[in-house]
Amino acid sequence: MTNIPFLQADSSNFYSGRGGNSIKYIVVHYTAGNGDTAMNNAQYFHNNSGLQASAHYFVDEHSVVQSVRDTDGAWHCGGPLESSHHPLHNICMNRNSLGVEMCSDIVGGKYTITQQTVDRTVELVRWLMDKYGIDVDHVVRHYDVTGKDCPEPWVRDESLWRKFKARLTAKDPIEEEIKDMTDKEFAQYMDRYLAAKANQQPHPYAAEAWAKAKAAGIVDGSKPQCPLTREQLVVILQRLGLIGK
Numbered sequence: 001m002t003n004i005p006f007l008q009a010d011s012s013n014f015y016s017g018r019g020g021n022s023i024k025y026i027v028v029h030y031t032a033g034n035g036d037t038a039m040n041n042a043q044y045f046h047n048n049s050g051l052q053a054s055a056h057y058f059v060d061e062h063s064v065v066q067s068v069r070d071t072d073g074a075w076h077c078g079g080p081l082e083s084s085h086h087p088l089h090n091i092c093m094n095r096n097s098l099g100v101e102m103c104s105d106i107v108g109g110k111y112t113i114t115q116q117t118v119d120r121t122v123e124l125v126r127w128l129m130d131k132y133g134i135d136v137d138h139v140v141r142h143y144d145v146t147g148k149d150c151p152e153p154w155v156r157d158e159s160l161w162r163k164f165k166a167r168l169t170a171k172d173p174i175e176e177e178i179k180d181m182t183d184k185e186f187a188q189y190m191d192r193y194l195a196a197k198a199n200q201q202p203h204p205y206a207a208e209a210w211a212k213a214k215a216a217g218i219v220d221g222s223k224p225q226c227p228l229t230r231e232q233l234v235v236i237l238q239r240l241g242l243i244g245k
C-alpha cells in the first residue's frame with residue numbers, strides 16, 4: 001500500500017492539522033453510491049468547496065485514492081447524533097481518527113459492498129493499523145460514533161462487520177477468503193456482478209459513441225458496462241448490414 005494516489009480535497013473541506021491530537025481510531029464508512037469509484041469521489045471533493053464533509057481514503061474494487069493527508073483532520077464522523085447507538089461519541093472524533101470510505105453498489109434495491117472492495121479495505125486498514133499502532137478495537141463504524149446508518153450494509157447485517165473485523169487480525173486475511181466456488185456460487189456471483197453493473201453509465205470516453213449507437217438502433221442503450229455475448233454480436237453485425245445479404 002505504498003503507492004496510493006493522492007488528490008487533495010478542496011481546502012474548505014477539511015481541517016489543516018489535528019490540533020495536537022494523534023491518530024487513535026480508524027472509522028469505516030460507505031459512500032452510499034451506486035457503482036462509484038475511489039477516483040470519482042476524490043475528484044468530487046477536489047473540485048467542490050464547502051461540502052462540510054471529507055474522508056482520508058476512498059476504496060473501490062481495484063484501487064485506493066487518498067483525499068486528505070493523514071496529518072490533517074477529515075470531516076467524516078462529526079455531525080449530529082442519528083440514533084441511540086453512539087458508544088464512541090465525543091471519544092472518537094475527526095481530530096483523532098482516519099476516515100475510510102468504501103464505494104458501494106445497489107443490488108436488488110439494497111446497498112452492497114462487493115467482495116473485492118471489502119478485500120481492498122481489509123488491506124488498507126491493516127496497513128494503517130500497523131503504521132499507527134492501532135488495535136482492532138479502535139477500528140469502528142461511523143455508526144458507533146454518531147449512530148448514523150453507515151456503512152449501511154454492516155449496520156443492517158452485523159455479521160458482515162464481525163467478519164471484516166476478524167480479517168483485520170487474521171494471519172492471512174486475503175488468502176483465507178479464497179476457496180473454490182461451486183457452479184452455483186459462481187452463477188450467483190455473476191448475477192450479483194452483472195446486477196451491480198446494470199445501472200452504470202458509460203465511461204466518459206465512450207459516452208458519445210454509446211449515445212450515437214443507441215440513436216442508430218445498434219444497441220438498446222441499456223447496460224453499457226456489461227459484457228457482450230456472441231449472439232448479441234451477430235445481432236449487432238446484422239443491424240449494421242454486414243450479414244444476411
Ligand SMILES: [Zn+2]
Pocket residue numbers: 028029030076142148150151
Ligand atoms: Zn459515514
